[in-house]
Amino acid sequence: MVRGPLNRLVSHSLAVAGKWQQQQLRRLNIHEYQGAELMSKYGINVPKGVAVSSLAEVESAVKEFFPNQSELVVKSQVLAGGRGLGTFKNGFQGGVHIVKIDQVQETAGKMLGQILVTKQTGAQGKIVNKVYLCEKMSLVNEMYFAITLDRKSAGPLIIACSKGGTSIEDLAEKYPDMIIKVPIDVFEGITDEDAAKVVDGLAPKVADRQSAIEQVKKLYALFCERDCTMLEINPIAETSDNQLVAADAKLNFDDNAAFRQKDIFALRDTSQEDPREVAAAKADLNYIGLDGEIGCMVNGAGLAMATMDIIKLHGGTPANFLDVGGNASENQVVEAFKILTADDRVKAILVNIFGGIMKCDVIASGIVNAAKQVALKVPVIVRLEGTNVDQGKRILKESGMTLITAEDLDDAAKKAVKAASS
Secondary structure (H helix, E strand, O other): OOOOOOEEEEEOOOOOOOOHHHHHHOEEEEEEEHHHHHHHHHOOOOOOEEEOHHHHHHHHHHHHHHOOOOOEEEOOOOOOOOOOOOOOOOOOOEEEEEHHHHHHHHHHHOOOOOOOOEOOOOOOEEEEEOOEEEEOOOEEEEEEEEEEEEOOEEEEEEEEEEEOOOOOOHHHHHHHHHHHEEEEOOOOOHHHHHHHHHHHHHHOOOHHHHHHHHHHHHHHHHHHHOOOEEEEEEEEEOOOOOOOOOOOOEEEEEEHHOOOOHHOOOOHHHHHHHHHHHHHHHHHEEEEEEOOOEEEEOHHHHHHHHHHHHHHHHOOOEEEEOOOOOOHHHHHHHHHHHHHHOOOOOOOEEEEEEEEEOOHHHHHHHHHHHHHHOOOOOOOOEEEEEEHHHHHHHHHHHHOOEEEEEOOOHHHHHHHHHHHHH
């Protein structure tokens, strides 16, 4: 079951301006069981299933929801793809298993509370707080379906393939003619003709064509009404009783729509996210955790990316993207320092402020107050320029802190790389 990105598949449609820009896209991701519940509310066919978080819940769920089943599918719930081929840190292999009914509790017990490592989680893995128990369906054909946002047509794009359940990216490279793309006019909405083109691309073998068209239209309605940025079903499958079923789905939602999709955003699972990013969100900071050794605090997204680039140019690696913005308060600066210093990988911190709306004296006061609250165990390199720069430098000088000052960005980056490596 593949929950991979669509980047290669729609590379021409979804071209972005480089790696850093891709990482700045902020989208809510929900668990499989949550997506299934949402789809069922729209009349979309999904397997019968229930999410459980303890062995006691497993036992009662099996008795209540699956009294006549001889086998069940047990799926670990983590916000990452490649679960089926993943490995738990306790040695248990695979995050998705089809097991006999009397083995469900044992299998779930090896997953719950354990760390699952997949190709998409990184070596640290993600904790499994819930498992999804699903009926085992008799699938006779597996296909691929997705809706995403397309820059070229400036609207939703439906992607379909008559083969699914495996890597759609690899399939698109080997058999590009099997991939069909149907752009939808965002003002007119999906038409019967549009939906029919999608169904023809899926090429179902046993499912009723008109019923399949209605399922496609319901999926599109969900995508639009719920402010999705991506809806991916892999596989969308045909069952032995001629139904078209969303066997495994991934849904992402636009963070800008949080104000009108409160029930969706209440599903957010912060245990699956980088704790640094969770803390930053609470402080209303624009932060993205990376894997480097130089913590960065900068004002302005463009300057922040330029700072990361010049760190790389001089042989270092940024530990984060952090834009404090133009209206950051002193308290936000303090919180930013707490996040940076909490990262064990950070060997030096580079503060690069070009004061315009953001005043250098506010940053300086924040740095001093942060030093009082947080034990600064790593070198801090500071480059200040712009509004109230003299006041800012005076505040830092009178604080008695041991800081490394820099004249310009290039000088700051060189000093940060040197400090981190010493």
